[in-house]
Amino acid sequence: MTFKTTPYHLLIIGTLILFSCTSKDVTNKTITRTKTNINLNWMYLENDTENISEALNTNNWKNINLPHSWNSLDATDLEPGYRRSGSWYKKTIDISLTPNTIYELYFEGVNITSKIYVNGNKIGTHIGGYIGFTFDISNALKNGENEIIVRADNSYDPEIIPSQKSDFFIFGGITRDVWLQTKPKTHLANLKYTTPNVSNKKANLEGTVDVVNANDTSKIKASLIDADGKTVTEKEFSVADNSAKINFKNIENPKLWDTENPNLYTIEVSLVDKNEITTDKISDKVGFRWFEFKEYGAFFLNGKRLLLRGTHRHEEHAGVGAAMSNEQHRADMELIKEMGTNFVRLAHYPQDPEVYKACDELGLLVWDELPWCRGGVGNDNWKKNTKNMLTEIINQNYNRPSVIIWSLGNEMYWLPDFENGGDIKEMNSFLSEINDLSHKLDPTRKTAIRKYYEGADIVDVFSPSIWSGWYSGSYKSYQKAIDQYKKEYKSFLHAEYGGSSHLGRHTENPITGEGKIQADGWEEAIVQTDVANIAQIGDWSENYIVDLFDWHLRISENDSTFVGNIQWAFKDFGTPLRPENAIPYMNQKGLVDRAGNKKDAFYVFKSYWSKDPFTYIESHTWTERQGPKGLARDISVYSNCTEVELSLNGKSLGTKTRNTKQFPAAGLNWSLQFKEGENTLVSKGKTTDGKIVSDKLIVNYRYTKNGKAKGLKLSYTTLENGNYLVTSIAHDSKGLRCLDYEDRVYFQCLSGGQTMKSLGTPTGSESIQMANGKASIEVKRNTQNKPLKMMVLNQNFKGTYLTIE
Numbered sequence: 001m002t003f004k005t006t007p008y009h010l011l012i013i014g015t016l017i018l019f020s021c022t023s024k025d026v027t028n029k030t031i032t033r034t035k036t037n038i039n040l041n042w043m044y045l046e047n048d049t050e051n052i053s054e055a056l057n058t059n060n061w062k063n064i065n066l067p068h069s070w071n072s073l074d075a076t077d078l079e080p081g082y083r084r085s086g087s088w089y090k091k092t093i094d095i096s097l098t099p100n101t102i103y104e105l106y107f108e109g110v111n112i113t114s115k116i117y118v119n120g121n122k123i124g125t126h127i128g129g130y131i132g133f134t135f136d137i138s139n140a141l142k143n144g145e146n147e148i149i150v151r152a153d154n155s156y157d158p159e160i161i162p163s164q165k166s167d168f169f170i171f172g173g174i175t176r177d178v179w180l181q182t183k184p185k186t187h188l189a190n191l192k193y194t195t196p197n198v199s200n201k202k203a204n205l206e207g208t209v210d211v212v213n214a215n216d217t218s219k220i221k222a223s224l225i226d227a228d229g230k231t232v233t234e235k236e237f238s239v240a241d242n243s244a245k246i247n248f249k250n251i252e253n254p255k256l257w258d259t260e261n262p263n264l265y266t267i268e269v270s271l272v273d274k275n276e277i278t279t280d281k282i283s284d285k286v287g288f289r290w291f292e293f294k295e296y297g298a299f300f301l302n303g304k305r306l307l308l309r310g311t312h313r314h315e316e317h318a319g320v321g322a323a324m325s326n327e328q329h330r331a332d333m334e335l336i337k338e339m340g341t342n343f344v345r346l347a348h349y350p351q352d353p354e355v356y357k358a359c360d361e362l363g364l365l366v367w368d369e370l371p372w373c374r375g376g377v378g379n380d381n382w383k384k385n386t387k388n389m390l391t392e393i394i395n396q397n398y399n400r401p402s403v404i405i406w407s408l409g410n411e412m413y414w415l416p417d418f419e420n421g422g423d424i425k426e427m428n429s430f431l432s433e434i435n436d437l438s439h440k441l442d443p444t445r446k447t448a449i450r451k452y453y454e455g456a457d458i459v460d461v462f463s464p465s466i467w468s469g470w471y472s473g474s475y476k477s478y479q480k481a482i483d484q485y486k487k488e489y490k491s492f493l494h495a496e497y498g499g500s501s502h503l504g505r506h507t508e509n510p511i512t513g514e515g516k517i518q519a520d521g522w523e524e525a526i527v528q529t530d531v532a533n534i535a536q537i538g539d540w541s542e543n544y545i546v547d548l549f550d551w552h553l554r555i556s557e558n559d560s561t562f563v564g565n566i567q568w569a570f571k572d573f574g575t576p577l578r579p580e581n582a583i584p585y586m587n588q589k590g591l592v593d594r595a596g597n598k599k600d601a602f603y604v605f606k607s608y609w610s611k612d613p614f615t616y617i618e619s620h621t622w623t624e625r626q627g628p629k630g631l632a633r634d635i636s637v638y639s640n641c642t643e644v645e646l647s648l649n650g651k652s653l654g655t656k657t658r659n660t661k662q663f664p665a666a667g668l669n670w671s672l673q674f675k676e677g678e679n680t681l682v683s684k685g686k687t688t689d690g691k692i693v694s695d696k697l698i699v700n701y702r703y704t705k706n707g708k709a710k711g712l713k714l715s716y717t718t719l720e721n722g723n724y725l726v727t728s729i730a731h732d733s734k735g736l737r738c739l740d741y742e743d744r745v746y747f748q749c750l751s752g753g754q755t756m757k758s759l760g761t762p763t764g765s766e767s768i769q770m771a772n773g774k775a776s777i778e779v780k781r782n783t784q785n786k787p788l789k790m791m792v793l794n795q796n797f798k799g800t801y802l803t804i805e
Contacts, residue, residue: 033282043090067173070083075321076759088152092146103137105179107176109129109352112153113157116149119141119146123136127385129154161382164375164417166348167575168587169316171316173322186215188269192395193267194206198302199303204247204250205288209243209244211239218272219236219237220237221237222236226266235247236272251288269282286401297563298560299563305560308564311567311569312345315349329351330358336570337363340606348373356397360402367405368397370389373409374411377423377426378417379418383433394442403445405461413454447461448463463496466481466497469534470533476551477520482555482556493566494565497552498569500589502540502588502771504622504772505539505582506772510538517537546600546601554661554662570590571593572588572761594759595759603638608660613640614641617683623699626701629703632671641685656670709797712792716804724779726776742773745767745768748790750790753782763777764778789803
């Protein structure tokens with residue numbers, strides 16, 4: 001059997017082929033199980049028609065590669081709304097058919113509903129955009145060219161979760177990889193296993209595997225192989241009723257999977273015929289571990305207390321939306337792990353297979369979530385779709401050692417989509433139903449929900465809502481909140497806390513809300529505008545968020561009975577509900593921006609969680625400051641070193657010992673006076689084994705305070721990629737940069753190029769609030785033969801121009 005893509009025959013480029021085994025059919029041809037990526041060279045038609053003939057007769061198809069979303073830019077442009085509709089994809093594949101071979105299409109995710117056709121024949125449909133699915137296309141294929149056609153649709157449909165009311169975009173398209181798979185007619189499928197009775201000395205593995213089209217002589221051989229390729233155990237099992245049970249008992253001295261040493265084994269399962277010839281083979285990874293949520297106490301992994309140090313992750317990135325490459329998925333997870341994280345909540349839906357693979361390999365525990373996010377309970381079709389999704393989620397990730405929680409929903413009662421959809425009795429009845437379904441499908445893992453108090457006793461793990469210092473109260477109320485909830489909920493895990501910060505915005509005196517808000521509160525109102533809070537009155541500076549996280553971590557790291565908390569969210573992400581944010585349509589609660597650039601808060605978490613020694617002077621995006629002569633300024637250094645020395649302009653300001661019970665910066669805080677002009681700060685951290693790490697920051701300080709803004713200046717620098725970074729500075733009548741100016745400005749390329757807009761980043765939006773009197777945008781030049789002309793303006797300043805010859 002051979003196959004190739006047309007018209008460019010680029011099958012090998014970007015292709016992964018996995019050979020599990022070979023077998024022979026009656027014509028003595030070799031049958032090989034394969035898995036081939038077919039992302040390249042698809043055609044795309046942006047047309048909402050549901051008629052396949054009409055779509056095929058349209059001539060404005062465009063060439064694209066997968067993954068792809070038609071909302072990659074339009075979701076985060078400056079126009080309200082984004083395209084919620086249908087589109088078509090097609091691809092031609094040249095196949096030489098082999099007898100007794102099964103041909104399948106495997107889609108990792110098509111958002112949010114899909115119809116699949118092969119050679120004009122409808123193969124099937126799928127509901128749910130965040131879960132993989134497979135279709136057998138064998139009977140629709142022919143020798144030679146075959147046309148695959150997909151209709152994807154992300155239209156509003158109240159019968160399909162997530163709800164339209166959710167605080168994130170529902171990106172349309174084939175947003176993940178697509179694969180062509182082949183396997184023998186008689187083959188293995190649905191390998192599922194558990195690891196009961198695990199200890200440091202012994203472990204068991206119990207599993208099942210289906211044998212499709214089994215015959216009377218079929219049998220199974222299974223092997224467990226360690227990371228060095230050594231076979232630990234191997235056994236043979238009989239087949240009955242088209243399935244086999246696998247049981248490895250008393251595996252001695254297993255290398256356990258944990259968050260610091262994510263040891264993985266491989267289980268190989270072979271289908272063997274009466275002549276002892278292997279006719280099919282499949283494999284998966286195995287991690288031996290056990291966990292426990294102590295009632296009204298801490299979390300334990302492999303018998304040892306583990307403080308869950310968590311964050312959240314939405315599946316999107318600047319410029320591509322949800323259509324991320326595997327490399328981008330992996331980079332996100334590695335950055336999360338670099339921070340020292342050991343737990344990640346996948347918000348608010350199951351994510352790309354590459355994410356779970358990374359979590360298994362990096363040592364990240366996972367809260368996997370059914371996308372019942374707001375909208376209340378729905379009608380019978382809604383319930384059917386939701387239960388099907390939960391079943392698919394659990395079956396898809398059943399073998400992942402990283403997954404410990406199946407979350408059944410988040411804020412589910414908010415803003416019902418159906419009449420009486422918020423009825424508590426109906427909500428609890430359905431929640432109980434899917435809680436039972438989850439435990440039936442997987443008795444080994446816990447169930448959870450967040451912020452639906454009426455259902456807290458139904459699930460195993462509950463997260464109330466605590467937004468101390470953002471949507472309500474002061475961050476200094478956090479200890480009071482967790483002390484209350486630890487007593488109230490037997491398995492209390494705090495998911496979601498934090499606040500928004502605009503990268504590069506700083507202030508000498510962050511707004512804390514003292515005297516303006518009710519400081520003791522911590523639960524946000526459903527209508528957040530009804531109650532004064534920092535989200536409304538705050539300055540969205542990096543300085544405030546650094547203090548907020550520092551306070552939360554100081555408490556959580558020093559509480560021996562606390563399960564742990566999960567910061568919201570790791571990366572800025574797009575949302576249709578926040579058009580007036582500093583960057584329009586962006587939720588800016590990330591520790592990194594939408595392109596993965598680190599904010600100061602990233603280093604706060606790293607100082608508490610990471611073991612890789614470092615120091616970071618707050619802040620590398622705060623290099624222009626002002627204040628009267630003789631005024632002392634506090635400088636914090638975030639570090640995980642036991643001792644840190646800070647020097648100013650070559651003079652040591654002393655060495656301090658890190659103490660996580662002190663605030664701010666675990667006691668690594670110095671009071672100093674800047675000279676006018678350039679100041680050089682150097683921090684040197686010393687580890688327990690004597691290793692020295694350092695950081696350097698140059699601060700330009702002036703004694704003259706700027707006056708009221710009188711205009712905008714434009715300048716540019718050339719970036720490494722050849723594009724330009726065009727920067728606007730607000731200045732006063734004397735030409736001083738207005739470090740207190742935060743109004744919105746609007747960029748426009750008048751001719752000669754194009755702005756890198758709709759990216760949702762600090763340099764990728766034509767509309768953006770200034771950060772300390774500064775805003776920038778990246779611009780790409782069309783040609784070197786014509787000048788590039790830029791403009792910036794706002795309500796106060798009616799146009800400043802820049803020409804780049």
